[in-house]
Structure formats: C-alpha cells, structure tokens
Amino acid sequence: MTLTPQFLDELRARTSLSTLVGKTTKLQKAGREYKGCCPFHNEKTPSFYVNDAKGFYHCFGCSAHGDAIRWMTDQRGLPFMDAVKELAQAAGLELPAMDRQSAEKAERAKGLHDVMADAAAWFAEQLGGIAGAEARALLDRRAITPETARVFGMGFAPDSRGKLKTALKTYGDPMLVEAGMLIQVEGKDPYDRFRGRLMIPIRDARGRTIAFGGRILNQGEPKYLNSPDTPLFDKGRTLYNLDRAAPASRKAGRVIVVEGYMDVIALAQAGIGEAVAPLGTALTEAQLERLWRMTDVPILCFDGDAAGQKAALRAAHRALPLLAPGRSLSFATLPAGQDPDDLVRARGAAGMEAVLREAEPLVQRLWASELAAEALDTPEQRAGLRQRLNEAAGTIADPSVRSEYQSEFRRRFDLQFARGPRPFVPFEKRAPFKKGAWKPPIAPVGAEAKAVGSAGIDRVLAKAVLAGLIRHPAEIARHVEILSSLRLVDGALGRLFEAVVDLALEDQALDSARLLTILARSGFDGVASDLLRADSMPYSFTMKIADPVIVRSDLDEAIAILIARPEVDAALGEATAAMQARFTDEAFERQVALVREKQALDVRLANLVQANEDARALGAEGD
Structure with missing residues (x-):
C-alpha cells in the first residue's frame, strides 16, 4: 500500500490529539491548549503542552515534540505502520487498498493472530484448573503472584500430545502448524508442540500474542522451549515484554536488557517495568536498533555467571559497528552466580537499583575484558593487547566515534603501562x-x-x-x-x-x-x-x-x-x-x-x- 501525504494529513485531522494523549497522561485545560507533566521525562511542574488546533504536542523541559503518529511510535513504541493502522481504525478511516499479494498476506496474518490469542486464553484457563496445580506451585516457589501471572498472561500446557489441537480444531491443522502450535512430522499426525510446561506469551509492540515460551516444571531439557519462527514471529527481531516496557522506559528514561522471561517478570513485579529480554539467542543487530529507538544507552544486565558475562561481551562487540554519537550501551554487573530474579527476591528493587547505578560504559567493559584476557608481562603481550583494542575500535563505522575510541584506548594504554608523571622534587x-x-x-x-x-x-x-x-x-x-x-x-x-x-x-x-x-x-x-x-x-x-x-x-x-x-x-x-x-x-x-x-x-x-x-x-x- 502507499500512504500519501493527503491520507496522513486526513488521519491527523480526524484524530483528537488531546484525547489520544489523555488516555495515558493526565492533562488539564490551559486556555486553548492542554498541559500536564511530560511522559517522556520525570518532572513535578507541568511543562508538556498539547495543541489540538495545530495537531502537535511539545515539552519545554525535554523538547519532546510530535503529532499523533509520532506519539504512537515514541510513547507507545509502535512501528510506523502499526501506529497508522491503529489510528486509522480509531478514526474510522480506511487504509489505502493493498495489492492482492499483500492483502492475502494480511488476511493470513489476521487468522494467525486469532490462533495465538485463543491459544493464550486456553493456556491461561488450564493454569487456573486442576491440571495447573503443579505450574501454580512453581510460580509460588518463584514468588510470582497470581496478579503478576495474570498481567503477563501466563498459562499451562498439559502434558498431552493432542489437547491443544483438539481445543483449537476449528482452525485446522495446517494453520496451527503455521502458527507454531503443532509439530508436523512426515508420515505422522501433527501433535502439540508445548507439553507439560508453564506457558509465557510473547507479544509484539501492540500487545498481540505472536509466540510462546514454555518452561519445564521440574528437571529436564530443554529448560525453556520457544515457538519457532513463523509469519508472525521472528525471534531475532523480537524483544520479550516490549509492549509493556516501551511506555515504561519513556517515564524511567532507560531500558534494561536481561537474559530471560522470569527476570523480566520478577523485575516488573518489583516495580521495574522497563525491562526486556532477547529470546534464547544472542542480542542481534535488529534488537539493538529497536532498543536504541527507546533510549540512547540501554543497560545490559545479564547473569553474573561466566555464561552471562560472555553473552554481555558478545553484545558489546556486536554493538560496535552500529555505534553513533550519543548512542552506546552500558553494563550492570550482578553478584557472581545471581540473576535479576535472584537479586530482587533477596534484596528487593533497592538491591537491583544499586546494581544499575554502578553500570559501566561500553568502552570500560571492552577495556577491562581485553586487559584481563591474558598476561601482559612482556612487550609482545602488551603489543597484542594494543592490537586487539585497535581491531575492536576499527570495527566502528562512524568515523567520529571510531576516532574517540582509538584515542580513549590509547590514553588508557599509556596510563596503564607508561611511567606516570614524575613528581617535582625540590x-x-x-x-x-x-x-x-x-x-x-x-x-x-x-x-x-x-x-x-x-x-x-x-x-x-x-x-x-x-x-x-x-x-x-x-x-x-x-x-x-x-x-x-x-x-x-x-x-x-x-x-x-x-x-x-x-x-x-x-x-x-x-x-x-x-x-x-x-x-x-x-x-x-x-x-x-x-x-x-x-x-x-x-x-x-x-x-x-x-x-x-x-x-x-x-x-x-x-x-x-x-x-x-x-x-x-x-x-x-x-x-x-x-x-x-x-x-x-x-x-x-x-x-x-x-x-x-x-x-x-x-x-x-x-x-x-x-x-x-x-x-x-x-x-x-x-x-
């Protein structure tokens, strides 16, 4: 489809900006405008104004500015097309006609969304039933309250090869296979993918269920099982809890990246709602770009064990080519052997906040890791360190950031190994x-x-x-x-x-x-x-x-x-x-x-x- 300037102007004209903003931000009438506390930064005195006649909002404190579409992308965290679709639906405005192929794809996606919504509802129902007792006991052991489980749509998949298939039989096996809910093996009937697991819905930026993560209840492997990639779900481009974390991050001014579902859920229950997690893979370039749309310097807070710290370092190196002026990462180091879930259960939100306050910048994490990589007793070993640092900085595409990293690494190297300033002795x-x-x-x-x-x-x-x-x-x-x-x-x-x-x-x-x-x-x-x-x-x-x-x-x-x-x-x-x-x-x-x-x-x-x-x-x- 083609969105013409005329269509977008009509969409803005049909949208009451004060009504749209007022759904999540308290506004008061102020002459011909509305004012309130800015949702993009913390403030006590209102400096955020909405003007319906001119169709824009503006904050005199942080300079946030935009129209209805910008509000949906920046405050709600929606992709541009999703923002347009939602506004058009609310305004009763039909989107421009799609070509046949796009229309067929959209219709199929709509059917898959229905499948995932019904699957999520069925799993939630099972969690509350007799069969879900063991899953509820697991939540109790993890100190997850029933209210938190409800907010995150958690459910239970019975240990059966066909109960979900039967419950959703009206969709037909081909659609359930395409949605990732059934496994198709050649020569055999399709059967339920998730069996005997605590179910955690994965939602897109609009809050629609697009996939699931399933945690085993007792011992066994794999501990977590994710949906496969489907027309709705690309795990390399999706972040868990993005729909809830995006608006929360606007208020907090930060976004925290943790390793797993339960870390995100535990942090949200403790009052830290701006956390997301990758989905069983290393943090990808697409996920980094999505994080930078939320904040300039996301905080990576991976587990304190060796595997978690290696994952953080891999993310650091993956981010280097993508750095830009003002755009980076920081790294919070958890106590050895702990994850965010462990920490907030032991020390509450205050304990987590103490760790986040000590987050170190990307350049420090890279320097420290290379400094500890091997002994540096000989000239050859020190030359190796210098070479590794130069190679890391050389991967940065932006010339100004690359130059700054080269200068910073050189300065640190000189301070580490060169003789310091000789004190003046009378x-x-x-x-x-x-x-x-x-x-x-x-x-x-x-x-x-x-x-x-x-x-x-x-x-x-x-x-x-x-x-x-x-x-x-x-x-x-x-x-x-x-x-x-x-x-x-x-x-x-x-x-x-x-x-x-x-x-x-x-x-x-x-x-x-x-x-x-x-x-x-x-x-x-x-x-x-x-x-x-x-x-x-x-x-x-x-x-x-x-x-x-x-x-x-x-x-x-x-x-x-x-x-x-x-x-x-x-x-x-x-x-x-x-x-x-x-x-x-x-x-x-x-x-x-x-x-x-x-x-x-x-x-x-x-x-x-x-x-x-x-x-x-x-x-x-x-x-």
Whole structure:
C-alpha cells in the first residue's frame, strides 16, 4: 500500500490529539491548549503542552515534540505502520487498498493472530484448573503472584500430545502448524508442540500474542522451549515484554536488557517495568536498533555467571559497528552466580537499583575484558593487547566515534603501562649528582620552563623528541607504533620525523652518527644538524652527555605528553563550544576536568624541563 501525504494529513485531522494523549497522561485545560507533566521525562511542574488546533504536542523541559503518529511510535513504541493502522481504525478511516499479494498476506496474518490469542486464553484457563496445580506451585516457589501471572498472561500446557489441537480444531491443522502450535512430522499426525510446561506469551509492540515460551516444571531439557519462527514471529527481531516496557522506559528514561522471561517478570513485579529480554539467542543487530529507538544507552544486565558475562561481551562487540554519537550501551554487573530474579527476591528493587547505578560504559567493559584476557608481562603481550583494542575500535563505522575510541584506548594504554608523571622534587631533597656535602639553594623555575605552554607545546615538544630520537635511535623501536601514526607536525620537520622512524625500523642497530650520514644523503642535513645543535633545549634526551636511564625515562614521558596533549586540547575545545552553546552543570564539569587535565600535562612537562635545568645548574657549580 502507499500512504500519501493527503491520507496522513486526513488521519491527523480526524484524530483528537488531546484525547489520544489523555488516555495515558493526565492533562488539564490551559486556555486553548492542554498541559500536564511530560511522559517522556520525570518532572513535578507541568511543562508538556498539547495543541489540538495545530495537531502537535511539545515539552519545554525535554523538547519532546510530535503529532499523533509520532506519539504512537515514541510513547507507545509502535512501528510506523502499526501506529497508522491503529489510528486509522480509531478514526474510522480506511487504509489505502493493498495489492492482492499483500492483502492475502494480511488476511493470513489476521487468522494467525486469532490462533495465538485463543491459544493464550486456553493456556491461561488450564493454569487456573486442576491440571495447573503443579505450574501454580512453581510460580509460588518463584514468588510470582497470581496478579503478576495474570498481567503477563501466563498459562499451562498439559502434558498431552493432542489437547491443544483438539481445543483449537476449528482452525485446522495446517494453520496451527503455521502458527507454531503443532509439530508436523512426515508420515505422522501433527501433535502439540508445548507439553507439560508453564506457558509465557510473547507479544509484539501492540500487545498481540505472536509466540510462546514454555518452561519445564521440574528437571529436564530443554529448560525453556520457544515457538519457532513463523509469519508472525521472528525471534531475532523480537524483544520479550516490549509492549509493556516501551511506555515504561519513556517515564524511567532507560531500558534494561536481561537474559530471560522470569527476570523480566520478577523485575516488573518489583516495580521495574522497563525491562526486556532477547529470546534464547544472542542480542542481534535488529534488537539493538529497536532498543536504541527507546533510549540512547540501554543497560545490559545479564547473569553474573561466566555464561552471562560472555553473552554481555558478545553484545558489546556486536554493538560496535552500529555505534553513533550519543548512542552506546552500558553494563550492570550482578553478584557472581545471581540473576535479576535472584537479586530482587533477596534484596528487593533497592538491591537491583544499586546494581544499575554502578553500570559501566561500553568502552570500560571492552577495556577491562581485553586487559584481563591474558598476561601482559612482556612487550609482545602488551603489543597484542594494543592490537586487539585497535581491531575492536576499527570495527566502528562512524568515523567520529571510531576516532574517540582509538584515542580513549590509547590514553588508557599509556596510563596503564607508561611511567606516570614524575613528581617535582625540590633540589635540596635530591641525591647530589657529584660527591660533596654542599648543596646549592633551590633553583628558580627558568624562563624556558615558563615559556613551554605559550610557545606551542606540540611543535616545540615534537622538535625536542625528534632531536632525542636522533641522538638515541635505539629508543625508536620501543615507541614504533605511536611514532608511526604520529601526525602532529608538518613540513620539513614532519618529513624528517617519518624518515628517522623509517630508517630506524630498517636497521635497528643504527647509531646516531650513521643515522645522520644517511639523513644527509637524503637531503635532511641542515634540519638534522640544527636539531643536534639543540643542547639549549631543556631536556636530558637532547644533550650529548646524559645518564641513559634518565634519558629513557624522560623520553618516555615526553612522548606520552606529546600524544596526550593534542587530544586533551581538542576535547577541551569541544567542551568549551558545547558549554557556550548550552550551559549545563555537566558541560561545565567536563570543561573544568579537561582544564585540569591540560594543567596536569603542563606540570609534567615543566617537571622534565626543571629537572634538566637543575642538573645544568649543579654541573655549572661543580665546574
């Protein structure tokens, strides 16, 4: 069918928006409009307005805005076509005619919906009868109340091969097989799929039963049995409890993904209604996309055992290619060996909320899992970690998010394995460089140290690091991955940087003199010579004579600062722009945190400069 703009305009005109919204949201007349507390975020003072004349709603608190169709998709969580169909039915408006094939498909689907509705009613009836005593006892043991069982439409399938078939015989075996309620085996009569199980209806976004999950009452396998895929049911695209969780998530501002039916039901009974579950499979891309339509950062709360945590990690990797600015996942870790059902029965909703408050972002879950994957004692093992992190970030399709993950993984790697900032130690507390009891007074901070920040840290420091690498080519191999990807300088200095790295990689036994000779033949004589006359540079690694241990330590620190500073500057620029565009506490706190991080980098660099100036002063006094 084709939905023309004229048809959609007519549909909106025939729909009283205030009546539609008023079914689930309390509204009060306010002049020509209606107002109430916004259903899309928690508020105490009404800032949500509905205007029937103009046909839209708007919240001045969270900027939620839309018409009748948007209300059905955003607040009710319906797919677009389902929203249009429901509104058209309520307005007495016929949908545009479908082609023959689509009409036949719709008619067949209608019949299958009837089958599933009648099956759900029959199972519920059996649960309340004599035969359902054992199933009711299971619900009692799981602390599921009769009211909760009713809300979720729970039922019981007798341990028989033909009772459901007989009860629904008017539909005929072919339709019952197509609906997944009977099993067809070649050469035998079809028989009931679900036998001797607690039955849990699976509903679509409109609340219609489309499939079932059946839990065995005692011991046995499989513990859970789901309907097969049918014209109504695609388990890779369906989330259990979506119909009830979608509106609940609008109010709560979150959606929680758990592993199983009983987890969802237990959470709902405890007052946490915004939970859904995949249906016996790993979380799929289609299910992730459906979750992101509900909230930007769904919370995955899988079981605390090894299998549950592996499932969470699989979901994390599956989500990576789909990430977008502002769209991610977070992960709540349950106590070992517990699932949400266990937790709320033991500690109630407060216990679950405590776990949810500690949910960690996707980047932390990936970092922690790779960090714990294997020992990291050798350079090869650490290189393996770096490679795995780069490969994970490389799967992200969005370039801006991919860049942020690469930067974040690099920052965490450097913090984990690189030497941290060397604390400034006053001269009188340091061990003397030469023998003797006399100690000079504390040297003041030199002009070079004070000018580091104002002179442009990237180019100044890049020049010093390059001079250090030319003096100490053996150090290049230890930082080859970072140096190979370095793009902080351009022009002659940048080309020289690349040449020095390439030459050192070709010949790792290269010393400074041979490196200079090769560079001179390649046309870099003047630039390289200027750098090596840079004993005025305030770093140990640029000096002709220096302690090798100090050189290595200071060069490590300088390279770490060289990499980190542009990332901090860029992030600070974005945070400042964001705060200027819209001042919020969060934006201000981020800007302050980045300013402090930038200042910390300045202190680290100043420590390198100051330590070398002190060493020079002491050398001069000793002379």
